[in-house]
Amino acid sequence: MTTEPLPLAVEALGAAGDGIARQEGRTVFLPGALPGERVAARLAGRRGEAWLAEVDAVLDPSPDRVAPPCPHFGRCGGCAVQHLADAPYAAWKRATLVAALARAGFPGAPVAALARTPPATRRRADLALRRGPAGVTLGFHAAGSRQVVDLATCCVLDPHLVALFGSLREVLRRLPALRREGSAVLNLLETGPDLLLRTDGPLEAPGRALLAGFAADHGLPRIAWAAGSGPAETAVQLGPVGIRFGGVMVAPPPGAFLQASPAGEAAILAAVLAGLPERLPARAALADLFAGNGTLTFPLAARARVTAFEGALDSVAALAAAAGKAGARVQAVRRDLDRQPLTAKELQGFAAVVLDPPYAGAAAQIPLLARAGVPRIIYVSCNPAALARDLQPLARAGYGVLAATPVDQFLWSPHLESVVVLGR
Numbered sequence: 001m002t003t004e005p006l007p008l009a010v011e012a013l014g015a016a017g018d019g020i021a022r023q024e025g026r027t028v029f030l031p032g033a034l035p036g037e038r039v040a041a042r043l044a045g046r047r048g049e050a051w052l053a054e055v056d057a058v059l060d061p062s063p064d065r066v067a068p069p070c071p072h073f074g075r076c077g078g079c080a081v082q083h084l085a086d087a088p089y090a091a092w093k094r095a096t097l098v099a100a101l102a103r104a105g106f107p108g109a110p111v112a113a114l115a116r117t118p119p120a121t122r123r124r125a126d127l128a129l130r131r132g133p134a135g136v137t138l139g140f141h142a143a144g145s146r147q148v149v150d151l152a153t154c155c156v157l158d159p160h161l162v163a164l165f166g167s168l169r170e171v172l173r174r175l176p177a178l179r180r181e182g183s184a185v186l187n188l189l190e191t192g193p194d195l196l197l198r199t200d201g202p203l204e205a206p207g208r209a210l211l212a213g214f215a216a217d218h219g220l221p222r223i224a225w226a227a228g229s230g231p232a233e234t235a236v237q238l239g240p241v242g243i244r245f246g247g248v249m250v251a252p253p254p255g256a257f258l259q260a261s262p263a264g265e266a267a268i269l270a271a272v273l274a275g276l277p278e279r280l281p282a283r284a285a286l287a288d289l290f291a292g293n294g295t296l297t298f299p300l301a302a303r304a305r306v307t308a309f310e311g312a313l314d315s316v317a318a319l320a321a322a323a324g325k326a327g328a329r330v331q332a333v334r335r336d337l338d339r340q341p342l343t344a345k346e347l348q349g350f351a352a353v354v355l356d357p358p359y360a361g362a363a364a365q366i367p368l369l370a371r372a373g374v375p376r377i378i379y380v381s382c383n384p385a386a387l388a389r390d391l392q393p394l395a396r397a398g399y400g401v402l403a404a405t406p407v408d409q410f411l412w413s414p415h416l417e418s419v420v421v422l423g424r
């Protein structure tokens, strides 16, 4: 359903990057509209109690409106806010963390300026693939839709990854393993791009040969493949894979989690290390929860012994192997922290606990952490809503925010990374 165009005054920029107006007492979300603008828009559907509208025309543009740098902006769901000038953009992102901390019970907490990440530096892409009559479509999903936007370029991704799009599309067109749909995770490691391909058909010998040719031609040391969401197997290995964390070379599993950009990782790490207690006794121990492949673990190990807890078996194995080889004072432990969170007793020996949970947060672990009374907690979050929820028990347990840093890891998207240091 769509209505006739209505004139609407945009009052604010919402958490998803949409303009927000009011119409007959209801909130209206206006993708592409900016605060202070008057627009003509059609009500096009519901988002919960609110209206979702399509902007027909911007009648009075905001002085903060700028030309979006990417030709796909507006259709591609990867970015939501490329049309806003830099200073109000940075203020909007920082305000997200201020609001989350206020909701958590920390109004007026000290929040640093937004740590920036440059365009064209994102080193991890999770691309959707579709086979159609005209070939293979490769890109991100359109905003709020399952449709895939075929990307010719991307202003966020590292150009080394964007440069692969054309030939990857072509090799996938010839790959029978891709019947209708799949995905491609590209991780830019120090050893070159690492590809994990998930397809809806089996990968036979001719397909493997095709991928081997692609890897050789484009400098990919490894291509892994998986049937749907099944386990990944190595399809092509032409050389070692690796990335250094705190000077320690780690060989991450296919499709491994990486912090989105080098600058984002550096900003997170700086805030985490600055959040540690100033003087750590010689025998101090640190806990790194949701440790992944050791992005934070190895730099933390330069300050004290670290026990790294992680749920994914292949990541724990990569972390343990790298620690063994480097002689790092790191113990890697496989633990599902949702099903079997660390008990208050287990947590009590640590001088500081760093946690960097997935998007959903750490709901099972937080109450036990609140009870343990660890002197320092450093929460790295990629989801302000989960952060606000998870910090509430810590506020009730008497913790205060010592420092909070918003990090613009997910440039031009509504997502925000942040590092919050808590003590009591």
Ligand SMILES: C[S@@+](CC[C@H](N)C(=O)[O-])C[C@H]1O[C@@H](n2cnc3c(N)ncnc32)[C@H](O)[C@@H]1O
Pocket (backbone or CB within 6 Å): 257, 258, 259, 289, 290, 291, 292, 293, 294, 295, 296, 309, 310, 311, 312, 315, 335, 336, 337, 338, 339, 356, 357, 358, 359, 382
């Ligand atoms: C946001 S990543 C952080 C990884 C790492 N700290 C880093 O900076 O690269 C979250 C990590 O939590 C892990 N994870 C997800 N659910 C988990 C669970 N229930 N228990 C333990 N680890 C989990 C994921 O495998 C992933 O490695």
